[in-house]
Amino acid sequence: MSLHDDAEIKRLIEKHWGRVRSTTSAEKKQQIERLAALLKQDSGDLMHGQLLFKKNCGVCHTLFGEGGRTGPKLTGYERTNLKFLLPAIVDPSAAIREEFTNFLVLTNDGRTVTGLIDKQDPRTVTIRLVNNETTLINRDDIEVLKALDVSIMPEGLMKKLSDQETQDLLAYLISNAPK
Ligand code: HEC
Structure with a gap:
């Protein structure tokens, strides 16, 4: 019966995801600002960005007809609206579409x-x-x-990328079509 216990479920969640929501909102705000500043420089390489997208996002997301289905299709998503796009990347658990509940x-x-x-x-x-x-x-x-109220999408995906890699990935992400 202990499996029905909330504490036991919390323990299992932490075992699978590590400490959930460990990043403070101030840190997230900073990460969003970093992405916005890098995007402004407008020097991303689309071809390289495509590779980085495949590796870091494509297992779960389909973009331009290629990729997985664990996350929503991004082709029709309003990808150039940075007010939605950047928070969705930095803070995945903030708003989760019902069909993609974990x-x-x-x-x-x-x-x-x-x-x-x-x-x-x-x-x-x-x-x-x-x-x-x-x-x-x-x-x-x-x-x-x-x-669960934790997204399947991990936090901090962009933190492990260099500035140049981040620019490449974002340039591809907001582009109209591949290549
Ligand atoms: C392990 C699977 C997984 C990976 C990897 C992943 N995502 Fe997600 N993503 C999801 C899921 C599931 C959702 C929907 C739930 C949510 O909003 O958290 C989502 C939501 C999103 C959304 C909001 C889309 C919408 O329709 O609301 C964006 C934008 C997004 N992801 C971008 C990315 C980018 C960019 C990467 C790579 C840096 C990435 N994701 C990597 C699973 C993933």
Whole structure:
């Protein structure tokens, strides 16, 4: 029964994501300002940006017909509206679209699976994992199925990129078409 305990679920979440929301809002504001300043310099390399997008974002997001489905398609997203785009990148958990809610599943045999619900019927639930693969679980085997308020999209993705890499990725992200 301890699995239904909120403290136990919190422990599992921290085990999977590390300490959640560890970045303060002041740090996030600074990160957003950094991205905005880099974008203004307007010296990104689109070809290199495409590669960086594939590597850092493409597992989950489709852009210009290529990529995964764990996150929303970005092709039709208003990518040039930096007021939405930059916070969405820096602070993914601030606003999560319902269809992309992150779920935690605990099975009777002690497995934990997290991801979005790709499909479900009265007997099974199919979870799409962070690596864009899917796994089908019988409802009979599920002990807990719980919506989380932490996005599947990790925080701090742009922090590991250099200034030039960030410029390249962002230039590609706000471009009209590849190549
Ligand atoms: C592990 C999967 C994953 C990775 C990697 C990832 N994202 Fe996301 N992203 C998501 C999910 C899921 C959402 C929807 C939930 C949310 O808003 O947090 C999302 C939301 C977004 C949104 C808002 C889109 C909308 O329609 O609301 C943008 C913009 C975005 N991501 C950009 C990026 C960029 C740029 C990268 C690479 C630097 C990236 N993402 C990497 C999963 C991912």
